Amino acid sequence: MERLQKVIAQSGFCSRRKAEKLILEGKVCVNGTKITQLGTKVSYDDVILVNGKLLEKKEDKVYYLLNKPRGVVTTSSDEHQRKTVLDFIPEEKRIYPVGRLDYDTTGVLLLTNDGELTNLLIHPRNHVEKTYIAKVEGLVSKIDIENLCKGIFIDGKKTARAKARIKKIDKKSNTTLVELTICEGRNHQVKKMLEGINHPVIKLKREKFSFLTAAGLKSGEYRRLTVKEVKKLYSEAQK
Numbered sequence: 001m002e003r004l005q006k007v008i009a010q011s012g013f014c015s016r017r018k019a020e021k022l023i024l025e026g027k028v029c030v031n032g033t034k035i036t037q038l039g040t041k042v043s044y045d046d047v048i049l050v051n052g053k054l055l056e057k058k059e060d061k062v063y064y065l066l067n068k069p070r071g072v073v074t075t076s077s078d079e080h081q082r083k084t085v086l087d088f089i090p091e092e093k094r095i096y097p098v099g100r101l102d103y104d105t106t107g108v109l110l111l112t113n114d115g116e117l118t119n120l121l122i123h124p125r126n127h128v129e130k131t132y133i134a135k136v137e138g139l140v141s142k143i144d145i146e147n148l149c150k151g152i153f154i155d156g157k158k159t160a161r162a163k164a165r166i167k168k169i170d171k172k173s174n175t176t177l178v179e180l181t182i183c184e185g186r187n188h189q190v191k192k193m194l195e196g197i198n199h200p201v202i203k204l205k206r207e208k209f210s211f212l213t214a215a216g217l218k219s220g221e222y223r224r225l226t227v228k229e230v231k232k233l234y235s236e237a238q239k
């Protein structure tokens, strides 16, 4: 919640002092009620009319990086009352995740209320890299890796060129750790790509989103992005 005069001024309609004057003069309505009290707090969902005209609100932008735990959904609310990624971040503004991680996937997840940056980051045209570490069934071969890089058909459409390498082979447990970097964000893409080479995923973690990692954050912990990081994300997405 923010003070009404701040929200009016932030929208660029007028200065904060002028906004206070308008409120005192009874020229401001919130959700159909005339407001003349200066301290009144409003939310960005409230409908504000100034001089009878709808105010186009501009909210401060916030940016978070969450180290998403397993067993958490990447939506704002869940019909089965499961924990959502938003439960980890005490933020009053309406933020939303940049793309999705599956319920059982862990690792780097960005959350923001900046729709422009979100669109830039998730559009495949902008080639923003996402790096995953997957523990898969079976022993992955060099040819499998080449196939992952060249592209795998998912639902009749080939995936774009990717980067892949074997991080570790464990003959004893018959599993392989694969690092896979993709620029798209199709539904369950990493799991489907690995299934496409007959090595189903056992565990999946997003290690990197562009240049950002979850270094220093325990599972479930989050931090705000710095101004420098936000600028770098814009420039990475607009390269």
Ligand code: URA
Binding pocket: 100, 101, 102, 103, 105, 187, 188, 189, 190, 191, 192, 204
């Ligand atoms: N690809 C997947 O299959 N799952 C994720 O959570 C992210 C990418």
